Every structure is written in C-alpha cells, then in structure tokens.
Amino acid sequence: MSEARVIPIVPLGAAQAEVERVLTICNACRYCEGFCAVFPAMTRRLSFPAADVDYLANLCHNCGACLHACQYAAPHEFAVNVPQAMARVRGETYADHAWPAALGALYKRNGLVLSLALAAGLALFLLLAVARQGSLWQAVEGGNFYAVFPHGLMVSLFAPVFLFVVFALAMAVRRFWRGISPGAASAEAVGEAAHDALRLRYLDGGHGEGCNEADDRYTLARRRFHHFTFYGFMLCFAATCMATLYHYLLGWQAPYGVTSIPKLLGISGGVSLVIGTLGLWRLNVKRHPAQGDAAQRPMDRGFIALLFLTAASGLVLMLLRGTPALPLALCVHLGAVMALFLTLPYGKFAHGVFRVAALLKWAIEKRQPNTLGVGE
Structure with missing residues (x-):
C-alpha cells in the first residue's frame, strides 16, 4: 500500500496572513467571483495554507477591479484590499523561491537607482576598454560592431549570463511548482494557460473593459502597454536567435542589411518596447498606492527603465552605425543589455514566469473535481 503524501504545514508570514484574512472575507461574500481566476480558485478552498496563498497571489493580475467593487474596502473596518495584499505576497514569493536562495534578498535592493547605476558602470567599463585601444570615436567600415568587440568575445560575455538566467528562473519556478502541487498537466490545460498568458486575459477586469487605474474609470491601457512590452521583448529575442542562425548555420556574417530578417525583427521589437515601457512607466507613476505594494515600485521602475534603455540604445546604435559615434553607442547599448540580463x-521579470505557472495550475485545477461542491 502506497503512503499518502504528507504536505508540511508552513507557518504564514505577515503578508500571507493578511491574504488569508481578506480571502476568508471574500469567500463569504463572493461578489467578485466573475472578475478573474482568483475568485473561482478561492471558492475551491475553505482554508488558505502558505502554498495556496502564494499560488493565488501569483494568479492575481492586479487589475484593481475587486478593490473598486468591494463593499468591505476602507473606510470599512474590515479594510479589505485584495490587490495590495496579493502584491506584497508576490514580492515575497520571488525572494523566497529565488535560486540560489542567498540571492533572494536582491529583490529588495533591485531598484531604479541600482539598475541605472549598474548599466552606467558596465557601459563605463566597456568605454574605458575601447578607449584604451584608441578607437572610441571612429567610423567602422560597414558599421560592423564586431570590429569593436569581436564575435567570440561577445559570446563569451553573454552566453554564460543567459544560461545562468534561464537556469536560475527555472529552479525558482520549480520550487514554486512543487509547493503548489498542481497535479498532472494535460495538453489542453497547457494550451489554455498559454492562451491566457499571451492574451493577458485577466487584465480586462472580468468584463472586457480593462483595469481600474487612479479612479473608477476602466481602461485597457495597462493591457495594451504590457502587450507592446512583452511582444517587443520577444521580437528582439527572435532577432538575436535569427542572427545566431545566420552566423552559425548559414555562415552569414554581421552586419546585416536593414531589410534582413534580424534587422526587421529587431527594429520592430525595439520600437514596440519603447512604446510599451513609456506607457507602463506613466501608469506606474500615476497609479494609486492602494492598488499595489508601494515598496516594490523601485524594482518595477528599475526593470522598466532597463528595458527602455536597452531598446532605445539599440535603435540609436542602428542609426549611428555609419558614424564615428558607433563605438560609443555600442558600449552604452551593451552596458544596458548586460545590466538587464x-x-x-532577481527583478520584476520573475513575475511573468511565476504568473504563467499559476495560470497553468488554475487550468489544471479547474479540470479536477471540486470536492467542496461550491464555486462551480
């Protein structure tokens, strides 16, 4: 006879305890049940252990609709604020599941000033290295930036960092995934989770009109700027992958023409990223403190700033490729890219990875029998 799996009881932290409190109230009210996936998932539970709190917090997209609709929000004595409570737990989730664990504290320090200082420091290091060679301000034949930094050097700098990023994020999500015990994933569940993540389905406030920002007005701005940012990032990544195939598989050496596939992908991705990050920055500055965790805003803005700097410097680099300013622009761009990676x-990028895992958990869970017989 096989032994039943024993799930250890983990004491709730202060932020988790607040989520447990507000969800217990929400579970009795259920006015917001149709707003997003959090509330149907909530109704499948009578209690909220630490793993479930972390899961529901990462399932929340912080659209703000439930806060504006809540009859128990402040100034009511219950002071229910689901978006803020969830946001605080999400920040702790990233740090608690970070790999290596000792680096989890970086989430609290990864602010705007640190991000920009890191980008500036790396760019300065590269500028000094190029200046030492006496080639900081000179035209490069054909706009070939590999004449400034050889291809082999670029690969040796970025490949280890990229592999570490992928491995660190995979290990963090693995820890999160094991804690929430989601069960087996079917192809149908994976497809639904991917569909919901790519469409940002739950940034529509549950009614298709969008998020609440500083007031009761609904707007799709957050959803649209998130799409510009995400798909811009993916287009830039696709441009890098295509250039890698050109170099190693086809033997075509950079630089590539403006009408080449890597350049078209990179330009469109860069423009999309600039639009998206400018929009998200504006919304982040304007959003009411009650609609999130104010302590995480430096981390949010640091990530937005690095994405913008990476995209904008890449576009400037393309425009200056035929001028003596190319080495200078290249150092600034590479400094931003290295700082971003x-x-x-250990920054805001993790929220997307954890959110996809939570969406997959929900897609699996909703296909399982509801043992409570409620919320269906």
Whole structure:
C-alpha cells in the first residue's frame, strides 16, 4: 500500500496572513467571483495554507477591479484590499523561491537607482576598454560592431549570463511548482494557460473593459502597454536567435542589411518596447498606492527603465552605425543589455514566469473535481 503524501504545514508570514484574512472575507461574500481566476480558485478552498496563498497571489493580475467593487474596502473596518495584499505576497514569493536562495534578498535592493547605476558602470567599463585601444570615436567600415568587440568575445560575455538566467528562473519556478502541487498537466490545460498568458486575459477586469487605474474609470491601457512590452521583448529575442542562425548555420556574417530578417525583427521589437515601457512607466507613476505594494515600485521602475534603455540604445546604435559615434553607442547599448540580463532572475521579470505557472495550475485545477461542491 502506497503512503499518502504528507504536505508540511508552513507557518504564514505577515503578508500571507493578511491574504488569508481578506480571502476568508471574500469567500463569504463572493461578489467578485466573475472578475478573474482568483475568485473561482478561492471558492475551491475553505482554508488558505502558505502554498495556496502564494499560488493565488501569483494568479492575481492586479487589475484593481475587486478593490473598486468591494463593499468591505476602507473606510470599512474590515479594510479589505485584495490587490495590495496579493502584491506584497508576490514580492515575497520571488525572494523566497529565488535560486540560489542567498540571492533572494536582491529583490529588495533591485531598484531604479541600482539598475541605472549598474548599466552606467558596465557601459563605463566597456568605454574605458575601447578607449584604451584608441578607437572610441571612429567610423567602422560597414558599421560592423564586431570590429569593436569581436564575435567570440561577445559570446563569451553573454552566453554564460543567459544560461545562468534561464537556469536560475527555472529552479525558482520549480520550487514554486512543487509547493503548489498542481497535479498532472494535460495538453489542453497547457494550451489554455498559454492562451491566457499571451492574451493577458485577466487584465480586462472580468468584463472586457480593462483595469481600474487612479479612479473608477476602466481602461485597457495597462493591457495594451504590457502587450507592446512583452511582444517587443520577444521580437528582439527572435532577432538575436535569427542572427545566431545566420552566423552559425548559414555562415552569414554581421552586419546585416536593414531589410534582413534580424534587422526587421529587431527594429520592430525595439520600437514596440519603447512604446510599451513609456506607457507602463506613466501608469506606474500615476497609479494609486492602494492598488499595489508601494515598496516594490523601485524594482518595477528599475526593470522598466532597463528595458527602455536597452531598446532605445539599440535603435540609436542602428542609426549611428555609419558614424564615428558607433563605438560609443555600442558600449552604452551593451552596458544596458548586460545590466538587464544580470538583474532578470532577481527583478520584476520573475513575475511573468511565476504568473504563467499559476495560470497553468488554475487550468489544471479547474479540470479536477471540486470536492467542496461550491464555486462551480
């Protein structure tokens, strides 16, 4: 006879306890049940252990609809604020599941000033290295930036960092995944989770009109700027992958023409990223403090700033490729890219990875029998 799996009881932290409190109230009210996936998932539970709190917090997209609709929000004595409570737990989730664990504290320090200082420091290091060679301000034949930094050197700098980022994020999500015990994933569940993640389905406030920002007005701005940012990032990544195939598989050496596939992908991705990050920055500055965790805003803005700096410097580099300013622009761009990648496992980027895992958990869970017989 096989032994039943024993799930250890983990004491709730202060932020988790607040989520447990507000969800217990929400579970009795259920006015917001149709707003997003959090509330149907909530109704499948009568209690909220630490793993379930972490799961529901990462399933929340912070659209703000439930806060504006809640009859128990402040100034009511219950002071229910689901978006803020969930946001605080999400921040702790990233730190608690970070790999290596000792680096989890970086989430609290990864702010705007640190991000920009890191990008500036790396760019300065590269500028000094190029200046020492006496080639900081000179035209490069054909706009070939590999004449400034050889291809082999670029690969040796970025490949280890990229592999570490992928491995660190995979290990963090693995820890999160084991804690929430989601069960087996079917192809149908994986497809639904991917569909919901790519469409940002739950940034529509449950009614298709969008998020609440500083007031009761609904807007799709957050959803649209998130799409510009995400798909811009993916287009830039696709451009890098295509250039890698050109170099290693086809033997075509950079630089590539403006009408080449890597350049078209990179330009469109860069423009999309600039639009998206400018929009998200504006919304982040304007959003009411009650609709999130104010302590995480430096981390949010640091990530947005690095994405913008990476995209904008890449576009400027393309425009200056035929001028003596190319080495200078290249150093600034590479400094921004390196800073972005070094902070990816311990910054706001993690929220997208954990959110996809939570969406997959929900897609699996909703296909399982509801033992409570409620919320269906």
